[in-house]
Amino acid sequence: MKVSVLGSGYVGLVSGVCLAEKEHDVVCVDLDLDKVNKINNGIPPIYEAGLEELLTKNVESRRLKATTELRDAVLNSDITLIAVGTPFDGEVIDLSYVEVAARQIGEALKDKNSYHVVVVKSTVVPGTSDEVVLPIIESASGKKAGVDFGVGMNPEFLREGEAIIDFMYPDRIVLGGGDERTHAVLEQLYSSFAGVDILKTNNSTAEMIKYASNSLLATMISFSNEIGNLCSLIEGIDAVDVFNGVHLDKRVSPIMNDGKRVVPSLTSYLEAGCGFGGSCFPKDVKALVAYGKRKNMRMNLLDSVMAVNRDQPQQMINRLTKHIPDLAGKTISVLGLAFKPGTDDMRESPAIPIIMWLHEQGCKVKAYDPIAQHEAEAVFEHYDIEYCSKLSEAIDDVDAIMLITRWDDFKNIGQLIREKNPQPLLVDGRRMIDKNSIENYEGIGV
């Protein structure tokens, strides 16, 4: 099929490249000429594992190209995906980019005589595709939805760092559509994803599935953190043991007929830690709470999910000040700056409030992250931070170490700490190190 994708950000570019890999003819549209040139030269404007290889391959085979010309891209395709940003300002998600895209698509469709399907891929609150996108296209094109064009909604479930695998080998494909023809075109788009569960819904349900999925995972994390925080107040209980017990519930980790237990990756969201971050969980949960408010419903549970997460970095700080009440002049090492391993993304990372607070206390901060240093330099532009290029350097001559991100590199930190005399305090935000293996250990849930 001929596919145009509006917006060459994270979702748009990964979707475009993967659809080209699935042998569709894809054109990615972006306003940013620099981005467009990069894509056409096989250079991904964002970092994502495996993206460069797939992008280069599909640019070379001419199945993928990028352009700034939206109108041509729409007119020369059968289906247009809207994958522009939907920033959240604390009250509502900002639909202005979606609205501009819908208007421009509508203007192009004035001159198109065949049926065209417009699919919202951006994360938007329920009702947006039918009540915002569809009427804008109708008014800009003078055409009728369901007759001349169709509007669909196809949420993405991509994890940063694993986006290519998540797209190529999805767990589900949700196809929202306002009419049968739109569903049929979407099914054709995904026809090569054999064996994957496809769920056909209306547009609002598809929009809600995305929010419900992310809210569930965020809720599991905050639930685990709240239980972990309580465990740490009780002598003799460790949250790691508690959650090992919870994971053994056969409804969480099923026992198969051969007696073997399946441990779903979902269990990793049921572990206490120093809090979630990223571009999706915080934004989507807050946006759903705000949406509930607009519908006159208080989202008590999800409100609390965010409250627990906001307070979680403080749990790390409490463990530090328990041992070092006066931090002025002390040297503290922060290990991990990205919101999770496998990415350089620092958005909403628990490292941000922790480093800011350490700075306020007059600490000297040493920081190490295998790939996020460049991002951190932008976030902490006005802060005096000593960035270290090696893990060993980051924990040299420090009073305490705060472990924030679950990078594999940190697994051996116990050994490095044991080589020091005296051993610095470790505050383990991800419970990566055996608590009995070093002299001064503190961790979430201990």
Ligand code: UDX
């Ligand atoms: C998430 C969803 O997983 C994805 O389906 C959706 O499309 C976008 O949002 P992402 O933000 O990339 O993806 O990250 P994810 O790997 O889910 O991690 C989000 C947060 O949860 C991170 O702060 C991370 O530290 C935490 N997390 C993640 C856990 O606590 N345990 C895990 O096993 C994985």
